[in-house]
Amino acid sequence: xxxxxxxxxxxxxxxxxxxxxxxxxxxxxxxxxxxxxxxxxxxxxxxxxxxxxxxxxxxxxxxxxxxxxxxxxxxxxxxxxxxxxxxxxxxxxxxxxxxxxxxxxxxxxxxxxxxxxxxxxxxxxxxxxxxxxxxxxxxxxxxxxxxxxxxxxxxxxxxxxxxxxxxxxxxxxxxxxxxxxxxxxxxxxxxxxxxxxxxxxxxxxxxxxxxxxxxxxxxxxxxxxxxxxxxxxxxxxxxxxxxxxxxxxxxxxxxxxxxxxxxxxxxxxxxxxxxxxxxxxxxxxxxxxxxxxxxxxxxxxxxxxxxxxxxxxxx
Amino acid sequence: xxxxxxxxxxxxxxxxxxxxxxxxxxxxxxxxxxxxxxxxxxxxxxxxxxxxxxxxxxxxxxxxxxxxxxxxxxxxxxxxxxxxxxxxxxxxxxxxxxxxxxxxxxxxxxxxxxxxxxxxxxxxxxxxxxxxxxxxxxxxxxxxxxxxxxxxxxxxxxxxxxxxxxxxxxxxxxxxxxxxxxxxxxxxxxxxxxxxxxxxxxxxxxxxxxxxxxxxxxxxxxxxxxxxxxxxxxxxxxxxxxxxxxxxxxxxxxxxxxxxxxxxxxxxxxxxxxxxx
Amino acid sequence: xxxxxxxxxxxxxxxxxxxxxxxxxxxxxxxxxxxxxxxxxxxxxxxxxxxxxxxxxxxxxxxxxxxxxxxxxxxxxxxxxxxxxxxxxxxxxxxxxxxxxxxxxxxxxxxxxxxxxxxxxxxxxxxxxxxxxxxxxxxxxxxxxxxxxxxxxxxxxxxxxxxxxxxxxxxxxxxxxxxxxxxxxxxxxxxxxxxxxxxxxxxxxxxxxxxxxxxxxxxxxxxxxxxxxxxxxxxxxxxxxxxxxxxxxxxxxxxxxxxxxxxxxxxxxxxxxxxxxxxxxxxxxxxxxxxxxxxxxxxxxxxxxxxxxxxxxxxxx
Numbered sequence: 001x002x003x004x005x006x007x008x009x010x011x012x013x014x015x016x017x018x019x020x021x022x023x024x025x026x027x028x029x030x031x032x033x034x035x036x037x038x039x040x041x042x043x044x045x046x047x048x049x050x051x052x053x054x055x056x057x058x059x060x061x062x063x064x065x066x067x068x069x070x071x072x073x074x075x076x077x078x079x080x081x082x083x084x085x086x087x088x089x090x091x092x093x094x095x096x097x098x099x100x101x102x103x104x105x106x107x108x109x110x111x112x113x114x115x116x117x118x119x120x121x122x123x124x125x126x127x128x129x130x131x132x133x134x135x136x137x138x139x140x141x142x143x144x145x146x147x148x149x150x151x152x153x154x155x156x157x158x159x160x161x162x163x164x165x166x167x168x169x170x171x172x173x174x175x176x177x178x179x180x181x182x183x184x185x186x187x188x189x190x191x192x193x194x195x196x197x198x199x200x201x202x203x204x205x206x207x208x209x210x211x212x213x214x215x216x217x218x219x220x221x222x223x224x225x226x227x228x229x230x231x232x233x234x235x236x237x238x239x240x241x242x243x244x245x246x247x248x249x250x251x252x253x254x255x256x257x258x259x260x261x262x263x264x265x266x267x268x269x270x271x272x273x274x275x276x277x278x279x280x281x282x283x284x285x286x287x288x289x290x291x292x293x294x295x296x297x298x299x300x301x302x303x304x305x306x307x308x309x310x311x312x313x314x315x
Numbered sequence: 316x317x318x319x320x321x322x323x324x325x326x327x328x329x330x331x332x333x334x335x336x337x338x339x340x341x342x343x344x345x346x347x348x349x350x351x352x353x354x355x356x357x358x359x360x361x362x363x364x365x366x367x368x369x370x371x372x373x374x375x376x377x378x379x380x381x382x383x384x385x386x387x388x389x390x391x392x393x394x395x396x397x398x399x400x401x402x403x404x405x406x407x408x409x410x411x412x413x414x415x416x417x418x419x420x421x422x423x424x425x426x427x428x429x430x431x432x433x434x435x436x437x438x439x440x441x442x443x444x445x446x447x448x449x450x451x452x453x454x455x456x457x458x459x460x461x462x463x464x465x466x467x468x469x470x471x472x473x474x475x476x477x478x479x480x481x482x483x484x485x486x487x488x489x490x491x492x493x494x495x496x497x498x499x500x501x502x503x504x505x506x507x508x509x510x511x512x513x514x515x516x517x518x519x520x521x522x523x524x525x526x527x528x529x530x531x532x533x534x535x536x537x538x539x540x541x542x543x544x545x546x547x548x549x550x551x552x553x554x555x556x557x558x559x560x561x562x563x564x565x566x567x568x569x570x571x572x573x574x575x576x577x578x579x580x581x582x583x584x585x586x587x588x589x590x591x592x
Numbered sequence: 593x594x595x596x597x598x599x600x601x602x603x604x605x606x607x608x609x610x611x612x613x614x615x616x617x618x619x620x621x622x623x624x625x626x627x628x629x630x631x632x633x634x635x636x637x638x639x640x641x642x643x644x645x646x647x648x649x650x651x652x653x654x655x656x657x658x659x660x661x662x663x664x665x666x667x668x669x670x671x672x673x674x675x676x677x678x679x680x681x682x683x684x685x686x687x688x689x690x691x692x693x694x695x696x697x698x699x700x701x702x703x704x705x706x707x708x709x710x711x712x713x714x715x716x717x718x719x720x721x722x723x724x725x726x727x728x729x730x731x732x733x734x735x736x737x738x739x740x741x742x743x744x745x746x747x748x749x750x751x752x753x754x755x756x757x758x759x760x761x762x763x764x765x766x767x768x769x770x771x772x773x774x775x776x777x778x779x780x781x782x783x784x785x786x787x788x789x790x791x792x793x794x795x796x797x798x799x800x801x802x803x804x805x806x807x808x809x810x811x812x813x814x815x816x817x818x819x820x821x822x823x824x825x826x827x828x829x830x831x832x833x834x835x836x837x838x839x840x841x842x843x844x845x846x847x848x849x850x851x852x853x854x855x856x857x858x859x860x861x862x863x864x865x866x867x868x869x870x871x872x873x874x875x876x877x878x879x880x881x882x883x884x885x886x887x888x889x890x891x892x893x894x895x896x897x898x899x900x901x902x903x904x905x906x907x908x909x
Contacts, residue, residue: 053485056489058485058488058489082491085488085489085490085491086491089489090485090486090489092482092485092486093482094482097481097482097483098481098482098483098485098486099483099486100483100486100487100500100501100504100505101505102504102505103500103501103504108486111487111490111492112489112490112491115490115491115492115493115496116491158486161486161490162489164490
């Protein structure tokens with residue numbers, strides 16, 4: 001069976017100040033099988049959000065290929081993009097700004113069905129009511145405006161809107177990071193539940209390794225526009241191969257002092273370099289605790305090590 | 316946000332409603348024809364009454380009922396203001412939306428045009444246009460409407476630039492909405508608040524412009540009444556008949572003040588950050 | 593035991609007639625990190641602002657005392673308070689870049705905390721920069737905030753906050769805007785400085801992971817009240833308030849089984865307008881009974897150095 005999402009050597013460069021391009025994404029390849037959830041983690045500025053936007057055609061690739069269910073998005077015309085977005089939908093980070101404040105929940109959820117002439121009148125209203133119930137809201141919520149909902153409820157509306165077209169691929173860009181802790185669990189449970197029930201593929205972008213572990217089958221770690229490591233979820237967390245993955249895992253504060261205070265620290269010195277002027281060789285070498293000479297000179301190959309794929313000379 | 320209104324705004328809204336009611340119901344409220352002259356009744360003071368009728372605010376130099384003329388004048392003022400604000404709002408908002416949506420060359424062209432328009436003295440432009448087209452109600456509406464749109468364009472442009480970056484616009488693209496739907500359903504309603512604030516402040520200005528141009532004889536033409544032309548006519552009798560300038564002047568003052576206060580209140584509602592605590 | 597560096601007693605704050613922080617109390621000793629943890633709207637940030645006496649005009653102090661050493665700072669004039677801020681008590685914020693003046697050099701901004709020009713305090717400022725882990729302080733001292741990353745700006749803020757050797761440092765979500773690897777650095781730094789300089793740190797956060805990492809003691813806030821407080825290890829090991837227990841269970845962990853159900857707290861946090869009689873967590877609490885909805889549970893001792901505000905705390909042991 002072919003992949004739901006297939007990204008090959010994706011590069012997205014933005015115009016930067018003074019003509020130097022910002023290499024937000026600089027050669028990323030990954031694919032997501034039907035029904036699979038792939039986590040994409042990394043720190044701010046690593047390019048993970050750009051990958052997620054490129055996966056649904058919201059940002060055009062500078063080069064490389066993005067295929068959703070076999071259809072190429074790179075260089076696709078508006079008609080193709082519109083068609084593919086019926087199969088690939090997106091859940092955004094901030095539930096406040098991802099809903100039009102002047103549109104009722106029902107209008108927002110039903111909009112895609114309406115503008116694509118897939119449902120109208122009673123059929124549309126019934127479908128919207130179904131979707132609302134599916135995400136744990138009530139049909140009468142359709143008539144309310146976003147400001148009448150709490151943050152968690154708004155994110156449920158955003159999810160219902162994304163589900164309206166029954167997509168094969170759901171791209172979630174930091175879907176719970178703007179939510180309070182007690183609400184976060186509700187939304188994560190809902191996402192996992194919906195994804196399994198509809199056997200959707202999902203690209204789950206997050207900076208939170210604990211959240212990613214909870215919802216994903218495989219996890220890709222990104223650093224400064226490139227993939228550092230990609231592995232099945234258990235392998236990544238128990239046997240991280242890339243020193244950056246190890247550092248990230250060590251830096252996550254576990255909500256348990258008994259674990260957290262005895263955890264070995266992998267202190268990363270320094271700051272994340274600018275994607276306008278990435279370091280030579282391995283991009284992580286400026287912060288890597290084990291970097292040697294070759295890391296500064298040569299870009300590490302993307303190669304399999306055990307169950308993982310790693311871009312590190314020393315893995 | 317609570318829906319309760321403060322006593323101040325209730326008074327303002329009541330006064331504004333009064334003006335609209337006076338303008339709309341001028342035919343019923345005025346018991347004299349504003350155009351009927353009566354040379355025997357010239358420049359009578361307020362409160363004059365005859366066997367057949369009464370002149371609550373007195374009469375003008377042609378013996379016409381001042382109250383009736385002010386009521387019909389309100390109609391002229393409000394009609395000119397409503398129509399010219401509508402024209403400039405429509406033109407300005409549309410240009411601003413398009414500039415904000417397409418950006419690039421469209422935006423540069425539109426915004427430079429705006430800068431050019433704003434650097435021409437409005438009154439001069441109005442006087443010139445009237446000179447070419449000839450004075451009259453329609454000319455007035457067109458002149459005001461087509462010279463006052465740049466402020467709306469600036470606001471619409473700046474707001475559109477902000478709104479297009481928001482995720483719900485991405486979401487609308489994902490839903491399959493075309494540009495027209497995104498502009499009208501997703502952007503326009505969300506920039507309407509600031510545009511309405513501009514519209515109210517412009518509304519007050521339009522009333523003043525109408526009065527000013529009519530005062531100069533470039534607006535509503537005699538014998539039809541307008542506050543500006545009533546005052547212009549009353550100017551030469553200001554010693555003998557103060558009421559000819561004071562009453563229309565007071566009406567103008569109160570109406571514009573109410574509109575402006577309403578505009579301030581509206582701005583506070585639309586943009587809570589600007590509210591003084 | 594010596595007197596605590598900071599002692600907050602029965603503090604209440606209100607917006608108009610709505611009480612948003614309701615009789616909270618805690619104390620912090622020198623060299624200790626005390627965390628106040630809770631979700632948005634629980635009142636933790638305005639508590640921090642009340643301690644600095646930097647409340648927005650809409651929020652009123654309606655009761656309780658805040659003792660800094662022997663001085664009740666709720667009762668002193670504003671002039672005296674200005675002398676305390678930045679000297680005996682400092683604060684750092686969530687958005688370090690927004691808290692710095694973009695036009696002034698970082699050296700000048702740190703020197704400002706000493707109320708002396710940089711020309712006279714340069715060696716001290718440079719030493720402080722070194723202490724907060726900024727490499728090449730001799731060059732950095734003359735740079736402006738835009739030349740520094742978020743993590744570095746937070747280090748600068750910490751330097752400015754600590755250079756006058758205050759007894760109290762209030763850190764309001766100091767790492768929320770930072771990446772995890774940078775967060776780990778900043779937390780280590782705060783911990784080290786608290787001990788070395790014997791500063792009492794009040795850490796405001798929503799992140800239980802941050803609490804577990806560096807707090808000695810913790811107060812869990814819910815809807816304007818303290819749900820429970822006590823030593824960090826004890827509270828994480830055996831919470832004695834259902835809210836704490838549920839909150840801890842609902843956090844995804846690195847040790848979770850993938851795609852397993854997380855425990856959830858049904859419903860949502862009430863807004864101040866919805867605060868009613870009794871325990872404010874009652875409508876979401878699996879243990880709630882009739883007493884919980886009628887009688888407000890008092891914060892009472894349970895176990896060594898621990899307080900809880902739950903009628904059913906004993907049943908949780």
